[in-house]
Amino acid sequence: MLPGRQHLIVLPAYNEEGALRHTVAKLQALPDQFEILIVNDGSTDRTSQIAQELTRTSRLKLFAIDLPINGGIGVAVQTGYLFAEKEARYHFVIQFDADGQHDAASIIKLVEECERRGLDSCIGSRFLGQGEGFRSTFTRRLGIRFLAYLISTIAGTRVTDPTSGFRCVGPRAWKSFAQRYPDDYPEPESLYWCIRNRLKVGEIPVVMYQRQGGVSSIRALRPAYYMVKVTLGILVDLLRRQELHP
């Protein structure tokens, strides 16, 4: 990793009292170049108290923001980008799930891949490796495949895991995301937005684990809504003009 750069790890957290301590503990092995931001998305459990407690005990510099009401994953992640914009000292912003599904050691790989290839966004993909780690349900994998096929076809760039919430985003992308970001289920849409605006996007294989606590935001009848909403979002985005100019 290039020295002298500060990076921010954003942990969107909604009712993650069971997993948050464990997730932050895993991040403590990272070098001091990383700072952590927990965005408590209007949780109704003890997530806020645990996050405040972690600001005092974490080895890495850790901040906690409490959103007064639950706005959804998109709002929580965008708050992280907005925070990074206001602090004006971070280079990469890394989105990392608070539920303990992601591998902390892969953060360095994501950052290094961005630096090595000059990427604006690098996604941690579950489907590029040897198939290790936790496997999601068949229907979910089918949905992911469909979105990957949709984005790959209309963007002309191969993507394998557009729904992954484990990603490293460079300044050109996150400064735009701080201003405009999809509300709910933002990952595939924001990925397509990057490609459409000619930002460099890449993927590296990562291992994902079973969540340590909390519940997925895509449950009950949500998968159907998810697929329709995200597909519509991507297809409508296709009609927009380029918003980022070199």
Add this chain to the structure above:
Amino acid sequence: MNAPTLMLVGGVVAFLVTIHWVRNRDMRERYAIGWLFMAAILLLCGLFPSVIMRWAHFAHLSYSSAVLVVSLTAIYCFSLFVSVALTHQYRRNVRLMQELAILSQRLERLHNAAKANPADEVVH
């Protein structure tokens, strides 16, 4: 009661209800304009039924079907307008909530820093 009378009554009620809500500051003038426009159309249709009859004849519709088409079109247009307004409002609320949360966090940090270094505190 026939259709023109119903439209007349509907127009008067819509007009009065809209004015009542604007007067009580429950509805912004911005939205009231649209509803008053709708009320005016209803009133005009009630007062001059021949307008709709002529249009119904031209469109090969019965009078009742023409009234239904006009009403549904008006409701559809206005609902679309409300959806757009709600979306704008949602975006503003989200940005306010985010700014508020970040400011609270900054305030907390300043407060903690001041507590840690009381000598640096400025006393007015």
